[in-house]
Amino acid sequence: MSTLETTASLQKGFAVPRENIGSRVQKKSRKIDRENRETVGLQFVDDPRMTCRAVNVFYGEKHAIKNVSIDIGKNEVLAMIGPSGCGKSTFLRCLNRMNDTIVGCRVTGEIRLDDLDIYEKNIDVVPLRAQVGMVFQKPNPFPKSIYDNVAYGPKIHGLAHSRSELADIVEDSLRRAGLWNEVNDRLDQPGTGLSGGQQQRLCIARAIAVRPEIILMDEPCSALDPIATATVEDLISELRQHYTIVIVTHNMQQAARVSQRTAYFHLGDLVEVGHTSRIFTNPAHQLTEDYITGRFG
């Protein structure tokens, strides 16, 4: 924890210009050895929204998440980075119990949303998932019209009391996802007919239409062009005023731009968590440094 305390004072703004990410990594402090897989850094925060303690996930025999403990703070954006297959999606899916739908997937440990243990036996996952929304890695619009895709969530939760109110929610959600101008003249056309990037934004609109308090985003921008990406990032910054967001991304500039804290996963271990600016300027762990300087992919 000593590295943490000394580097915490280095904390500056969140935005890191892209050309500086590599060069500002400083070699002066000695890094923690690659073989050491204890989590280092700022795992816990003062006013957490979700707390995860000693979480393990197994797919049958495969140990996909190993003893991960982390807090997710109120109104914070937590970015999760790490090489492909390291378990980012798996961990994200634990947070709203989407892993329940996978046969053979087992979760141990404790995850609490405000003081509620979400893996407790008789918990009702339906309100939990309404509260913790999710945007998936692959766009998965329903085979319905664009309008119905977005209206689906508000309808099943009875969020709108009239047609016009529902239409307002749909329009608002589409606007915030940056899709309204492209689709407002064809809301009755199938959502599956949109381009990949448009579909992903439709899924974002669909998720925010139910007004979740926590939003889990699994690589929401991997299919988007820079303009749409900027829209989504603006949306994330705006949502942060009221909501808590966990975002998985392979784009380190993006993590640097939108998040306050960043968590680095490596082969199922949570290796390092910390303020974003510190992770990208002066990581404590050698593995983190290898990854963000592109020495290891």
Next chain:
Amino acid sequence: MSPSLLIAVLLVLSSMAYWLGRSRAFALSKKAGSVRLHSRPGYHGILVALWCAIPAFIIFCCWHFFSGNLLISYAMQSVTEARGELSPSEMNLAINDLRNLLSGSVFHREIDPALQLAADRYTGMRQIANVALAVVVLSSAILGSIWAYSRINPGLRARNKVEKAVEISLTLCSTIAVFTTLGIVLSVIFESIRFFQQVPFFDFLFGLKWSPQMAMRPDQMGTGSFGAIPVLAGTFLISAIAMSIAVPFGLLSAIHLSEYSGPNFRKVVKPMLEILAGVPTVVYGFFAALVVAPTIRGLGAGIGLSVASESALAAGLVMGVMIIPFVSSLSDDIINAVPQSLRDGSYALGATQSETIKNVVIPAALPGIVGSILLAVSRAIGETMIVVMAAGLAANLTLNPLQAVTTVTVQIVTLLVGDQEFDTPKTLAAFALGLLLFVVTLALNVIALYVVRKYREEYE
């Protein structure tokens, strides 16, 4: 040389042609050294073999298609020489006699010497023709191979030609199905036209009375006893009863199997359901006639209803049970094919399982489900055995499921079993009914296609 031996020789020849062509191509590729063959030697071999086999085979087929009539008319010349010109009907008769004579099925009658002469001419000619055929076929095979063999050179595009040949043969195979269908439809249409020459079209289509037996008497011919409405109504009544059983049960069990049940339950129950589809319909038939119909009758008597001993209800119920696996098994596969990511998307919005199924899974699977239901409907309309045994033969025009009714398929069977003359309205009516059934199912399919396409547009 007998035809089968000829074919065997042809096969041997073409496999020899294959090896010759292949080894020649090999030799060329060795000798040419730097020059590369356009196609691999195997393709050259196949090309030579094709040139060996196909023209020869076409000649062989043509001969067998036309030789029968040619030889007969040649043989008939001796009959006409003996008897002078014959009228067409006499000619037909004589040809029939000749055929019988040739197949050796004439025992009792005295044999007309002219006919015997013709038969002898026929057999003699046949032998000569067979030898000639063998010579022509084999020489065509050899010439074809030589021609193709001589054309082998490194630049020959043998692969493209072989692929073209494969494509043509595939096209032929697929058109055979089309032509068979066309043939069946045309024959049904022509027979029906003969029927409609004797019974007015509208009497058939809109007549309310079906009683083909009476029409055997000449004085009653075409008096309207060929009205198809009662028969058609019976078909629809029974199909409707069957579908009202099969669709809800089949669909709900498909939903349970694919969405709710565990893998173990599914592993046991799905094959069991499919066994239902494998039970022969005649077994369902006597189950319907001996178990279900008396039970319904007993129940009806218990509450003071008079139920015929053969009733549409019994047949429809059992048919419905028979059709359940068609709906459930197909729909289950279709529902399973809906990607898990769609369900995940719905669950992640906080939808319950039933909301997800109702709003996401079923709409996504709907085109397929409609398809499976339609398949079941055509099964129901075409089903015969259960209806024969449990619904009776009486062509009552009624919507009361407790009475006996009859269906189109049952009537076709009863019209055609036993010795029949194929030019009375009674038997021809079977073809008209067949045509009607065909048109109805075709219309159903077209409607279904339209519905499915409309949904596709909306949902995909």
